[in-house]
Amino acid sequence: MTKSTTTILIDTLQQAARAAGKLLHEGYHDVGVIDFECKGASDFVTHYDQAAEHAIIETIRRAHPDVGFLGEETGATPASDSDLTVIIDPLDGTNNFLHRVPHFSVSIAVRQGKVLTHGVVYQPLLDEMLWAIRGQGAYQGSQRMPVLPARPLTEMLVGTCFPYHDKGDCATSQRQLSALMPRVAGIRSPGSAALEIAYTGLGRFDAFWSQGARLDLWDIAAGIVIAREAGCKVTDLSCNPNPAEWNSLLIAKPEQHDKLLSVLVK
Template sequence: MLDSSNDLLETVKQAAYEAGTLLREGYSQKGRIAFEQKGTSDFVSYYDTAAENIIIDCISSAFPDIAFLGEESGLTPTDSDYTVIIDPLDGTSNFLHGVPHFSVSIAVTKGEELIIGVVYQPLLDEMLWAGQGIGAFLNDKPLTTPDARPLTEMLVSTCLPYHAKGDCTTTINQLAVLMPQVAGIRSPGSAALEIAYLSLGRFDAFWSQGAALEFWDIAAGIVIAREAGYTVTDLAGKQSPGQWSSILAAHPERYGQLLGCLKAC
């Protein structure tokens, strides 16, 4: 049983930092990093599993009864109401190719409710984090909701399906609708980080429907974006993300406009 959600939040942040330190060291190595292929466009390296083990060890040492859902280790159920959702290396393909855009992503649910989100970019030493009802932060700096840009000035992020992993037709149709209306569309390759970047104004919105995103890909980013004042639902307008097959995160002043564009495809 948890005595303090603040203690849990601080432990999650520490776990993300320790895992990120390992990833930063691994990224700095010269030469190609060995990996295995789990499935279509789905890779795992030593660093994925080692980082996840660091996170689990760090949190379970402080909260031994807590449950875990990890991308690499799967579900470790307990009787706890709290579950830690882990993507130890969101952006594995970038990491393996030397692209400096990846993150450690950790969220916590209480029952079905997301209550904590931490996304750490180790190369920039930027930790974006949020707790339900306490706001969003970059390291120790509180974040406020950026002003809404007009649609024509918006930089939007998305995930694209590759190797037939997902719905390419839907994605292409949505791109065709949005491309003439916005200032730019990017697919950098770490969904957790890109959703969290809304809180900094680096992106104005994030959406995905064609790409097959898992809960651990988006959970931490959702908490941060919501606490920064953004609206985050699936394209049917549902609030609870456990069973989503799509996502839209946008400023509340632009959410309806973007949702209308995407649902028309």
């Protein structure tokens, strides 16, 4: 992609995230119970997930009709004449949304071939846009995220996702939690992996780890681009280089990444 094409694409992704975020903002503030369907254990979908994904696809398709899509709600739509795939989680944190917890996001990434190139994570209640382009840095709105120094383990605040209700490997998650708890300053599981990963790039978390909870590519793809461009080292816990196959994740500053890995993998 040329620099001009890349700029146009990231602008379109942000427009799409805002269109979806407007729907979620309105839905969050509606009076009454939000109707939902259960797709599986601790896996819910609302009208707002579906409407937000439709808004994202329509916004992007108008500007880039040839790209393919991989959406949490609509599945895969092959590209007609492009090596670009847009990866969408229209509402990351549906459980929070259902319970009126003000922590959820819109997550949109682009993959060129097998390489993640663009990432946008948008928090509609805060109107906060976090985004990155591969090789061009990570941004909070119009401000470039600084590459912050690593804290020692004893001062680190670590984000994570835990498995619940038979959705994942609870025993592995508990073992790793027990190994990490005595070594860090705090562990948080707010409930929107896309936001927590992007927040690690921004410095609100010092690291993010998950193994046991099921994280699909649309949960993590945009955040991975942001975290990498903000200077973090991003891997799974088994050295698999392909994010599409990952069932674990570790994100931290390079100085602390391997120390955390040695604690978690024993």
